[in-house]
Amino acid sequence: MERELVLAARLGDEVAFARLIESEAPRTYRAVLAVVRSPEDAQEVMQDASIRAWRQIRGLRDAESWPAWFRRIAVRQAIDRAGRQGRMRLREVSLDSVEGEPAHDPTARWTDRAAVMAALQLLGNEDRALLGLRFGADLAVPDVAAALGIPLGTAKSRLHRALGRLAAAMGDDDVRR
DSSP: OOHHHHHHHHHTOOHHHHHHHHHHHHHHHHHHHHHHOOOHHHHHHHHHHHHHHHHHHHGGOOGGGGGHHHHHHHHHHHHHHHHHSSOOOOOOOOTTTOOSSSOOTTTTOOHHHHHHHHHTTOOOOOHHHHHHHIIIIIOOOHHHHHHTTHHHHHHHHHHHHHHHHHHHHHOOOOOOO
């Protein structure tokens, strides 16, 4: 079904494109929100990403790569926005609505949400994007790599380092990655 929607959208079918966006928006929004940490900014990034995706969909060669392709556009825009605005103000982000089984979260024992959010504030936009995609949007590491447009090995090593920096910011040198 998704393949047919992508093919129709590539031919200019706005309804098919809207259905594609609706199917991918919840997971992508959570990833974007993890980066920009403001619901208002996340909504703007999603809208900008949707417009960019509509303009570029004719260049999407592999219809099956739609979810990762759209997430990559949105997350890149979120990173750019967060970078332009400098360090974002601390906001609590609810990740309770993630569907399905949660990913193994090595930070699960960190129960003080305010301390975790403060530690995340100390990380760079790229680290927040990696952690947001992996644990906020509950993506598997290969999907994180695809969303960021980087090789799998690079995603693994960057995620490992981001978790280490988060652990250090939390004062926890014993995090299992």
